[in-house]
Amino acid sequence: MNMPCSVIRDLLPLYAEDLTSEETKELIHVHLDGCPDCRARLETLKEPAAPEPDASQALRGVKKSIRRRRLQTALLAALLVFLPLFALLAHSTDKIAVPYEDGLIAVESVENDVMTFSVDGRVSGVDSQLCPDPDNGETTLLVQAWSNSWNESRGLAPERGSYSVSPAPDRVIYGYGTARSDKQELLYGEPMQGGIMLLPRLVLGYYLLYDAVLAVIFVLLWSAKRKARAGEIFRCLFFTTLAYPIGHLLIKGPHTLSFFVPRDLAYILIAAAAVWGLLMLGWSLWKQKRRETV
């Protein structure tokens, strides 16, 4: 019995690999004897197959991506350990404004334009800020003593230290002014015209506000350009604006008032950088996982 060519051609791959039964083989033999077309087809099947894509290279790619993911996971874990430790360090060294009391700080002398203060040993340090008055050229020095739990736990002896500034200001006021107590003390010079100068340091609050505005802009740009290359950049920028308030929360808690802005800002930025790393790594790992399950 002769088989149609279409049936034979379906069977040829099996025949070429010698996977057919004896009866089928016999049928194909008979057909091939009388059909040059199918013989030609068999010849092309027996030609060596095109080289497979380099398996070892594919394997190397897989190994590389596994190694990269391990590295990312390790980095993620390291950041997760670092962040709480860093927040703890920030809290234990946090500068706490010391409210004024008699003998805490006093102007001792003014000589050769150098003003020297005596400072009580209960104080860990003194920060100051010089505020010139553009109307009358007078300068007012705002001083604020601080301590922190780190120094308190070391039990500083109540001995006196000194602190000096130059040029000597016309007036010295203790206390940056706080939201909790507005108590300020005139340490030197004439009282200020028009009342006491208050400097509640709200700048960290403004930074959060700017950050929130930028976050909205970047998340909108990200979703608009999701498919494009620029989308990646906007995602990075959005993560930055997301990391900043988290860094703030870790260092300052819910407070936006800061007497010591440079110190607080430095800590917040370091924490925010770590949070940013977590977000980027987390995103990358989540994406890889999702790509695999699809």
Ligand SMILES: [Zn+2]
């Ligand atoms: Zn045929």
